[in-house]
């Protein structure tokens with residue numbers, strides 16, 4: 001090893017890394033402490049410390065499940081996220097395949113067009129979408145979100161899959177077609193299995209995006225029982241200018257756990273998908 | 281049976297005319313090699329035979345049936361790709377069985393054929409592995425195995441050996457030849473390596489810029505190249521060329537340029553009668569040049585200065601300056617030569633080639 005390499009490693013790697021982690025994880029720490037700690041009441045706690053609690057309590061979590069509709073919100077969010085992810089993945093995989101592999105007229109400009117739709121901000125798009133949702137009488141149902149989330153998820157998945165399919169060697173498919181597979185079979189048996197890491201990454205991204213989505217959920221859902229976690233927690237636990245910090249943080253924490261699980265569960269595939277490693 | 285006929289094949293990619301009017305008859309059981317420099321249209325031709333690329337005009341037929349419109353799967357061919365194209369998510373066994381499964385063969389028949397092919401190729405122990413757990417040579421064998429289990433009418437190979445290291449390439453080349461002798465299936469093989477072409481091919485097709493330059497048996501190409509391009513492409517080190525002017529003196533023909541003045545042997549002189557006073561290109565292979573001794577008096581000779589000596593063990597390559605131009609000679613390993621030596625070099629007179637200076641066709 002080179003002289004001085006050890007302190008160098010500390011200065012340039014471990015210390016910055018630790019600071020970075022601290023910076024990133026602090027909000028979660030704050031969430032945990034707030035959701036299990038007692039509420040700040042200046043009149044009965046003399047040496048109160050917001051960074052630590054001596055009397056952890058489940059009160060806030062219990063409040064969340066007993067006094068609010070948090071369980072339904074959780075269920076709504078899961079259902080909506082899974083359904084819209086499934087729809088978007090299926091469309092995205094097929095569209096990505098078509099755009100990257102089939103030579104049809106305007107394939108290139110179509111791909112760019114799809115990308116542009118992804119760039120239209122949701123904050124603009126929700127106005128016309130609200131009109132459509134109203135016309136089809138979908139307001140205040142999960143379908144209003146399951147059908148609108150794909151407007152940004154499909155372009156996203158399509159682009160991700162396009163890039164991924166382009167990295168799958170063309171010869172694999174050609175060889176399959178010489179071997180006796182139809183174009184459809186070659187896609188089903190060869191290209192899609194090889195692209196599984198890419199499909200998983202697209203799925204995780206899509207799931208996270210729809211899980212965390214806020215604007216559409218806020219606009220299209222009105223009754224408390226229909227809400228998703230992100231909207232439910234913020235609208236039902238902030239009443240006027242009173243913030244119920246404990247349940248609010250408990251809700252946020254519980255709401256982020258499924259995403260965290262989804263990430264860590266698929267992280268192996270997910271990383272492989274991002275680096276696009278297809279070995280021949 | 282596996283008789284392939286190409287009739288007036290053309291391929292256009294938008295403005296690029298990649299393959300120009302290729303006509304070829306490939307006999308059953310023949311091993312035909314397409315060879316040529318990069319971008320000459322070899323792969324394109326092969327892919328048109330495979331059905332992976334549409335034919336712009338012309339007809340391809342196998343055993344008398346035109347197959348222009350058939351899908352790749354219906355042509356009864358098998359192809360081995362340069363990067364092997366093994367299915368990465370399948371075991372070696374499944375890779376080889378895939379084509380048979382797609383064609384709805386019975387389980388037992390599939391197993392029998394895969395075992396058989398694995399035995400021929402010596403990959404019996406690898407059947408459970410995934411492609412990424414194999415070495416380059418092993419992958420190559422699996423790719424071959426996948427092609428032979430199907431018992432197709434025609435094998436297509438696109439530079440299958442070019443990803444292997446030099447030693448393995450030579451070894452696989454021999455195995456391919458053996459495999460062909462054993463199976464007797466018609467094979468069409470694409471390479472840019474003229475040694476592969478010469479050693480593997482029953483017949484060799486030399487292409488350049490999408491045009492077939494010459495079709496013939498390896499020795500035919502070597503001994504009677506149809507034009508300067510084929511002459512320079514076949515053989516290593518490449519043939520020496522010198523532009524010379526033909527003049528007549530004392531009833532015999534003389535070829536000369538700034539550093540060279542040789543009397544042309546009669547058999548060539550006859551062919552050059554019409555070219556007196558004009559320029560032609562003289563070609564002679566390095567192995568047909570020798571250090572002149574008293575026995576070589578009736579061979580054309582010239583003077584040269586040695587610039588580089590390359591000892592190969594089995595031969596010595598001499599890079600020589602002849603007048604303004606350079607020539608390479610391949611001489612006996614026992615020759616005593618040093619850099620800057622002046623030499624008298626003899627050409628084996630029966631081995632001289634002459635080409636038209638304009639058309640570059642052999643005269």
Ligand SMILES: Nc1ncnc2c1ncn2[C@@H]1O[C@H](COP(=O)(O)OP(=O)(O)OP(=O)(O)O)[C@@H](O)[C@H]1O
Pocket residue numbers: 293296298316317318319320321322323324325472
């Ligand atoms: N899809 C394509 N679109 C446009 N031009 C192409 C395409 N494929 C090949 N070409 C052109 O056609 C010509 C022949 O290409 P081809 O791949 O057949 O060459 P090759 O002889 O196989 O060369 P190499 O030895 O490098 O593989 C080249 O000029 C190439 O640029």
Ligand SMILES: [Mg+2]
Pocket residue numbers: 322323324
């Ligand atoms: Mg090629």
